[in-house]
Amino acid sequence: MDVLCPDPGMPPLPPNICEVVPGPPPPEIQELLKEGQTIRDRWRVIRCIGNGGFGQIYRAEDLDTREAVAVKVESLASNKQVLKMEVAVLRKLQGCKHACEFMGCGRTPEFNYVVMTLQGPSLSDLRKRQEGLKFSLSTTLRVGTQALEAIRAIHECGFLHRDVKPSNFTIGRSSATCHTIYLLDFGLARQFTLPTGEVRPRREKAAFRGTVRYASPAAHRGEELGRQDDLWSLFYMLVEFVTGQLPWRKIKDKDTVGRIKDTYNHDIFLAALPYEFKTFYAHLMTISYFDKPDYPALQAVFHACARRLYVGEHDLFDWELSLPVQAPQPVQPDNRTATNSRTNCSEPLQSCLKPRRSREALAATHKMRQDSNCAIITHSRGEDSYQDRGVLEEIGPKLRTSIITPHIGTNKPKLLGAKSEPFLYQPPNPELDPRSGPSYPNPHTVSAHPAPPRRPKGLAPVPCVSGRRRRYKPCESQIKGES
Numbered sequence: 001m002d003v004l005c006p007d008p009g010m011p012p013l014p015p016n017i018c019e020v021v022p023g024p025p026p027p028e029i030q031e032l033l034k035e036g037q038t039i040r041d042r043w044r045v046i047r048c049i050g051n052g053g054f055g056q057i058y059r060a061e062d063l064d065t066r067e068a069v070a071v072k073v074e075s076l077a078s079n080k081q082v083l084k085m086e087v088a089v090l091r092k093l094q095g096c097k098h099a100c101e102f103m104g105c106g107r108t109p110e111f112n113y114v115v116m117t118l119q120g121p122s123l124s125d126l127r128k129r130q131e132g133l134k135f136s137l138s139t140t141l142r143v144g145t146q147a148l149e150a151i152r153a154i155h156e157c158g159f160l161h162r163d164v165k166p167s168n169f170t171i172g173r174s175s176a177t178c179h180t181i182y183l184l185d186f187g188l189a190r191q192f193t194l195p196t197g198e199v200r201p202r203r204e205k206a207a208f209r210g211t212v213r214y215a216s217p218a219a220h221r222g223e224e225l226g227r228q229d230d231l232w233s234l235f236y237m238l239v240e241f242v243t244g245q246l247p248w249r250k251i252k253d254k255d256t257v258g259r260i261k262d263t264y265n266h267d268i269f270l271a272a273l274p275y276e277f278k279t280f281y282a283h284l285m286t287i288s289y290f291d292k293p294d295y296p297a298l299q300a301v302f303h304a305c306a307r308r309l310y311v312g313e314h315d316l317f318d319w320e321l322s323l324p325v326q327a328p329q330p331v332q333p334d335n336r337t338a339t340n341s342r343t344n345c346s347e348p349l350q351s352c353l354k355p356r357r358s359r360e361a362l363a364a365t366h367k368m369r370q371d372s373n374c375a376i377i378t379h380s381r382g383e384d385s386y387q388d389r390g391v392l393e394e395i396g397p398k399l400r401t402s403i404i405t406p407h408i409g410t411n412k413p414k415l416l417g418a419k420s421e422p423f424l425y426q427p428p429n430p431e432l433d434p435r436s437g438p439s440y441p442n443p444h445t446v447s448a449h450p451a452p453p454r455r456p457k458g459l460a461p462v463p464c465v466s467g468r469r470r471r472y473k474p475c476e477s478q479i480k481g482e483s
Contacts (some may be wrong), residue, residue, distance in 0.1 A: 032073050032111045033058050040106065042116055043071060054082045054187050059118060062103075068173075069103060069116040073111045082187030083112045089186035090116065092157040096182050098150035119182050120173045124166035126319045127241065134244035138311045139318045143169075144183035144238050144301040151234060152295045154183065157226050158193035161186065162225055162232035165214045166240070179317070192226065202226075202289050212254045213246060220258025226289035231298070235284060238268045238277075276305040308465065 033056075037045045043060040046068075050057040053264055055074035062069050067222065074083045083105075093099035100116040107113075123143065127133060135143070147169055154161055161168075161183070168185045172178050188209050192200055202224035210219050240246050240454035248257045270278055280301045287293055305311075 032056055032075060033071070036206075038063075039071065039108075039113060039115075040104070042104075043069060045071065054078070054080065060115070060374045067116055070115055071115050073113040076107075076109075081112070083114055085189050086186045087114050089154065089157070089159050089189045091115070092159065093153060096150075096153045097183060098146060098153060100182055100184065118173060119170040119184070120178065121170060122167045123169045123171075123181075123237075123241075126171070127166060130318055132244050135241040135318050137242065137305075137309060140238060140241040141302050141306050141309075141311055142313070142315070142317070143181060143241070144234070145299065145306075147183075147234055147237070148184035148231075148295070148298060148302070150181065151230050154186075154189070155230070157291075158191050158197075159189045159225055160187070160192050160225060161189055161228065161230050162209045163188045163211060164230050164237070165211045166237055178320075179314075190225070199290050208254055212252065212257050213249060215257075217258065217261045220254055220261065224289055226291075227293055227448070228284060228287045228289075228291070231284055231293055235269075235280065239272065243269075243272050274305045276307070276308075278408050393451045 011318070031048055033039075033045045033048070035045060035047060038062070039045070042063055044063055046059045046061060048056055049059045049070075055072055057076075058071045058073070059308060060069050060071045061067070072086070073085065074081065087102075087105050090099065090102045094102055100119065103115040105112075105114040126173060127135060147164075150169075151161065152165065168183065170182050171185060172180045172182065190209075194200055204224075205222055206224045208215070208219055208222065210216075210233065214233040214236045216225070216229035218229055218232075236246060248260050251257050251260070266281060270281060280298055283298065284370060
């Protein structure tokens with residue numbers, strides 16, 4: 001497969017987000033367009049980037065804007081014309097985040113065509129590049145969330161996709177859209193609503209539509225497809241993303257695959273997915289053709305799982321993680337050795353000692369925290385009610401300060417080297433906070449080392465062993481006065 005990178009004038013992309021396109025069609029498939037041919041004096045054909053049973057896709061250049069576009073064509077001699085449905089659905093989806101921009105369509109004496117924005121590689125191509133042919137849970141959850149949004153958008157327009165699969169989902173080509181998932185190929189779509197908005201009556205028998213690997217069990221039984229069948233295909237997609245394969249991946253006969261899907265124990269799939277997806281599967285088992293799926297509840301499954309696994313919305317996808325593997329640096333020999341208490345082995349002293357920060361670096365950190373509007377405060381476990389971790393404390397010969405780093409994929413700060421939980425302290429506002437005032441403790445004014453308690457009036461100190469808390473007893477004058 002050839003790799004076709006974006007245009008030089010577009011923002012640069014990571015090296016592994018270049019557009020992956022197949023080569024030209026086989027010799028037995030005749031190309032409908034030639035290289036350099038111009039359509040309607042606006043789009044100049046560059047090359048063929050894909051072909052299928054219903055048509056061919058070409059990369060072209062818009063002569064007005066100099067942007068790369070995709071031109072999908074079908075021959076007028078083909079038995080089944082699907083480009084008309086493609087145009088109808090694409091026009092309905094204009095304004096949707098997960099749909100391509102419609103740029104034009106038309107007919108010539110030889111073919112029909114539709115022009116839309118050119119997108120990047122499909123999820124199927126991106127998955128095949130990964131080790132083990134699978135995605136991580138972080139990528140699967142974020143891709144699945146956007147795929148569900150795209151399916152919901154086409155359902156709300158009154159159409160069923162009926163061919164949901166990874167090769168019909170792509171990512172954007174620019175740096176602004178490379179994190180967006182786009183839904184393509186609406187040639188097999190069908191309108192399931194009437195002009196009144198009601199669901200069309202179901203047919204007793206319907207022909208098979210879709211892809212054998214991802215089609216729902218109802219599609220193999222010849223039943224009328226509904227909105228739940230697109231969600232079944234999404235469920236099989238997620239399983240393949242996590243596990244890398246489906247049990248019937250090598251079987252081409254749709255009847256055999258249908259029998260396997262009817263008898264297969266889907267609990268095996270649920271064991272590979274996070275436990276929240278039991279709700280997703282249970283919902284699919286309870287809805288039928290006339291029922292509207294509970295899209296918010298299905299979205300909540302992805303969001304709950306992402307929160308539990310600390311998955312950030314703007315984390316990198318698996319195909320963006322192309323960090324080079326660096327060889328380990330050799331350890332410099334040192335005659336001094338130190339014993340590692342965890343492994344009870346001797347290793348060079350340099351690998352056991354932690355690097356120390358200079359006084360200049362600590363002073364710069366302290367000054368930066370003083371200049372900020374809020375201070376980072378922690379609850380102390382000792383007698384001190386508050387302790388400012390931004391202040392450098394002189395403890396013996398060592399200088400100590402705390403370091404705060406964020407969790408990966410979350411905004412919650414984490415305090416390293418301390419057992420207490422940090423929080424952000426804002427100075428009280430007398431107008432907004434009724435608790436503010438002299439009685440409300442301010443950690444900026446509370447000393448980290450409070451003075452010893454004063455002796456109560458009328459009590460005398462009792463001699464005690466050093467290190468213990470001082471006790472008091474009544475003075476002799478107070479005893480005589482009471483008697």
